[in-house]
Amino acid sequence: xxxxxxxxxxxxxxxxxxxxxxxxxxxxxxxxxxxxxxxxxxxxxxxxxxxxxxxxxxxxxxxxxxxxxxxxxxxxxxxxxxxxxxxxxxxxxxxxxxxxxxxxxxxxxxxxxxxxxxxxxxxxxxxxxxxxxxxxxxxxxxxxxxxxxxxxxxxxxxxxxxxxxxxxxxxxxxxxxxxxxxxxxxxxxxxxxxxxxxxxxxxxxxxxxxxxxxxxxxxxxxxxxxxxxxxxxxxxxxxxxxxxxxxxxxxxxxxxxxxxxxxxxxxxxxxxxxxxxxxxxxxxxxxxxxxxxxxxxxxxxxxxxxxxxxxxxxxxxxxxxxxxxx
Amino acid sequence: xxxxxxxxxxxxxxxxxxxxxxxxxxxxxxxxxxxxxxxxxxxxxxxxxxxxxxxxxxxxxxxxxxxxxxxxxxxxxxxxxxxxxxxxxxxxxxxxxxxxxxxxxxxxxxxxxxxxxxxxxxxxxxxxxxxxxxxxxxxxxxxxxxxxxxxxxxxxxxxxxxxxxxxxxxxxxxxxxxxxxxxxxxxxxxxxxxxxxxxxxxxxxxxxxxxxxxxxxxxxxxxxxxxxxxxxxxxxxxxxxxxxxxxxxxxxxxxxxxxxxxxxxxxxxxxxxxxxxxxxxxxxxxxxxxxxxxxxxxxxxxxxxxxxxxxxxxxxxxxxxxxxxx
Numbered sequence: 001x002x003x004x005x006x007x008x009x010x011x012x013x014x015x016x017x018x019x020x021x022x023x024x025x026x027x028x029x030x031x032x033x034x035x036x037x038x039x040x041x042x043x044x045x046x047x048x049x050x051x052x053x054x055x056x057x058x059x060x061x062x063x064x065x066x067x068x069x070x071x072x073x074x075x076x077x078x079x080x081x082x083x084x085x086x087x088x089x090x091x092x093x094x095x096x097x098x099x100x101x102x103x104x105x106x107x108x109x110x111x112x113x114x115x116x117x118x119x120x121x122x123x124x125x126x127x128x129x130x131x132x133x134x135x136x137x138x139x140x141x142x143x144x145x146x147x148x149x150x151x152x153x154x155x156x157x158x159x160x161x162x163x164x165x166x167x168x169x170x171x172x173x174x175x176x177x178x179x180x181x182x183x184x185x186x187x188x189x190x191x192x193x194x195x196x197x198x199x200x201x202x203x204x205x206x207x208x209x210x211x212x213x214x215x216x217x218x219x220x221x222x223x224x225x226x227x228x229x230x231x232x233x234x235x236x237x238x239x240x241x242x243x244x245x246x247x248x249x250x251x252x253x254x255x256x257x258x259x260x261x262x263x264x265x266x267x268x269x270x271x272x273x274x275x276x277x278x279x280x281x282x283x284x285x286x287x288x289x290x291x292x293x294x295x296x297x298x299x300x301x302x303x304x305x306x307x308x309x310x311x312x313x314x315x316x317x318x319x320x321x322x323x324x325x326x
Numbered sequence: 327x328x329x330x331x332x333x334x335x336x337x338x339x340x341x342x343x344x345x346x347x348x349x350x351x352x353x354x355x356x357x358x359x360x361x362x363x364x365x366x367x368x369x370x371x372x373x374x375x376x377x378x379x380x381x382x383x384x385x386x387x388x389x390x391x392x393x394x395x396x397x398x399x400x401x402x403x404x405x406x407x408x409x410x411x412x413x414x415x416x417x418x419x420x421x422x423x424x425x426x427x428x429x430x431x432x433x434x435x436x437x438x439x440x441x442x443x444x445x446x447x448x449x450x451x452x453x454x455x456x457x458x459x460x461x462x463x464x465x466x467x468x469x470x471x472x473x474x475x476x477x478x479x480x481x482x483x484x485x486x487x488x489x490x491x492x493x494x495x496x497x498x499x500x501x502x503x504x505x506x507x508x509x510x511x512x513x514x515x516x517x518x519x520x521x522x523x524x525x526x527x528x529x530x531x532x533x534x535x536x537x538x539x540x541x542x543x544x545x546x547x548x549x550x551x552x553x554x555x556x557x558x559x560x561x562x563x564x565x566x567x568x569x570x571x572x573x574x575x576x577x578x579x580x581x582x583x584x585x586x587x588x589x590x591x592x593x594x595x596x597x598x599x600x601x602x603x604x605x606x607x608x609x610x611x612x613x614x615x616x617x618x619x620x621x622x623x624x625x626x627x628x629x630x631x632x633x634x635x636x637x638x639x640x641x642x643x644x645x646x647x648x649x650x651x652x
Contacts, residue, residue, distance in 0.1 A: 111473065111475045111499065112471070112473055112475075115448060115451075115452060115473055115474055115475065115498065116452060116471070118444070118448060119445075119448035119449060119452045119454055120454075122441060122444060122445035122448060122449075123445060123448075123449060123454060126441060126442060126445045128445055128446075128449060128454075131611075131613050131616075132611075134614070135605060135611070135612045135613075138600045138601075138605040138606075139600070140596075140597035140598055140600075140614040141614060142614040142615060142616040142619075143616060144616075144619050145438070145442070145616060145617075145619070147437065147438055147441055148441055149437045149438075149441065167497060168497050168498070170497070171493060171494050171496070171497030171498075172441065172494070172497075173437065270466075271466035272466055274464045274465070274466075275464075279461055279464040280464075285457075285458075285461070286461045287457050287461075288460070288466040288467060288468040289468060290457075290468040290469060290470075290471060291471075293468075293470050293471070
């Protein structure tokens with residue numbers, strides 16, 4: 001144990017054994033942690049051949065999409081810091097060993113994801129595609145572009161991401177409705193809906209943005225029945241998880257002229273297969289799960305801040321309530 | 327004179343003779359005015375054959391790009407309400423007869439123009455073009471998109487449009503600098519620059535947005551020398567007037583790899599000729615002066631509100647200071 005380890009000037013009372021598990025470049029994460037004073041780390045990915053002894057000594061995991069089978073090989077495991085915002089992959093399959101705490105990153109993805117959302121809302125509503133096409137033809141054809149101002153946006157999920165969407169929607173003078181399970185931030189929207197009020201919520205909005213966690217309660221919440229409730233010129237945006245939407249229902253709805261546009265950054269199967277019909281639909285905007293990029297330094301800093309809390313017995317940031325699944 | 331004429335419940339004490347001069351559909355404006363209780367109107371456009379007697383009786387003109395020669399045929403003319411925000415066409419040529427008041431529309435264009443600006447800033451910074459191209463090829467290629475957050479935006483001109491840009495920039499967590507002649511709204515930006523500080527202002531920003539009126543002082547303010555001061559990856563946006571930029575200098579600067587992008591909604595010559603090089607440059611976004619559309623009803627309401635003020639001797643909204651030219 002190093003008594004020289006400091007982060008932001010705070011010494012660690014001890015160095016727990018930490019496994020850094022990342023899909024790509026785990027060594028970058030380990031190096032960033034070392035800079036922050038976390039020294040007792042083993043790091044690797046799904047390709048790694050893990051040393052049994054190293055694995056069995058792990059007390060803390062800092063990782064993303066860690067296989068449950070690997071977690072079960074850690075008798076000393078006490079805490080998993082997920083390096084993403086959505087923990088469905090470890091929670092929904094019951095992959096977390098009993099008694100282990102789970103935290104997720106909160107706050108860090110709000111800004112880029114909200115920028116992503118407004119980039120597409122403006123692109124669609126102001127019809128930049130038409131402007132770009134006219135430029136390619138060198139033709140001067142003014143038209144009356146649409147406006148976000150005055151439209152009603154419905155934000156499903158009022159966590160840190162949803163609330164950042166609300167904040168930006170205010171600056172665009174939109175009417176703002178919200179739906180959330182807890183109702184904890186109901187006062188940030190013009191009208192709040194509970195999970196039993198999806199139909200009225202969906203019917204009221206021009207733009208529906210899904211910022212929800214994937215749980216048993218939210219899986220396939222956007223299905224054929226709900227889509228039928230939506231305005232035919234509404235825009236649907238999903239930055240949460242693909243399985244919030246029953247994708248065949250959405251495809252069928254779009255094929256029948258429902259919705260003005262669907263902006264999809266997440267899918268049930270990722271990468272989205274090259275032959276999936278979403279790619280080719282003119283009013284579907286497909287992006288490769290890039291709206292909320294995980295950044296090594298910021299993610300490591302979040303973990304280290306939480307590690308200090310963990311070691312000193314303070315409440316952890318972003319702790320997942322396993323009963324509600326997020 | 328009709329004693330039945332009311333607007334928002336207010337009777338007009340008298341009906342002055344009003345000329346409605348609009349490039350297209352002047353009769354729509356006249357009809358909207360009639361609904362608002364303004365009955366003594368003649369209406370037409372550049373194609374109209376005007377009756378000399380009608381013209382000589384005109385006291386008030388409500389119009390856009392009215393030829394100075396026509397204005398000089400109106401011995402009783404007292405007030406011109408321009409139906410746009412920029413009055414350079416009538417002010418800079420000295421086209422307004424002496425003693426005639428001039429007002430312009432203020433406030434009405436701020437929201438759509440600011441939406442236009444942020445649609446393109448997000449399009450460029452987040453590289454939606456790359457996302458769209460990847461979708462066309464059905465390839466899943468995540469990349470780290472840029473962010474507006476943390477960039478520095480410089481807003482030149484802090485009138486109603488510039489201030490709306492500032493407001494939205496705040497919601498995107500940008501650093502906000504401003505330049506204006508009067509300094510009247512200097513407190514809305516992080517740092518304010520005067521007209522003698524263009525160089526420092528231009529050098530400090532990642533995004534330069536021109537929301538200025540065209541005056542003798544602002545004509546060609548963005549020239550080769552100023553462009554050299556700008557960061558090589560800066561974005562230039564012009565929604566003011568084409569002649570704020572010395573266009574050959576901008577073309578030359580772009581040809582040498584200067585600037586990340588130029589977003590141009592206004593040009594020295596409009597429509598932009600089909601063979602103009604701006605059309606074909608991959609980092610120039612050409613749009614046909616559509617960012618701030620004039621809307622008949624809103625414009626007529628503004629005029630009628632001002633007419634009530636005119637008739638009762640109250641200060642007019644949007645009155646142009648002819649000495650400063652806006």
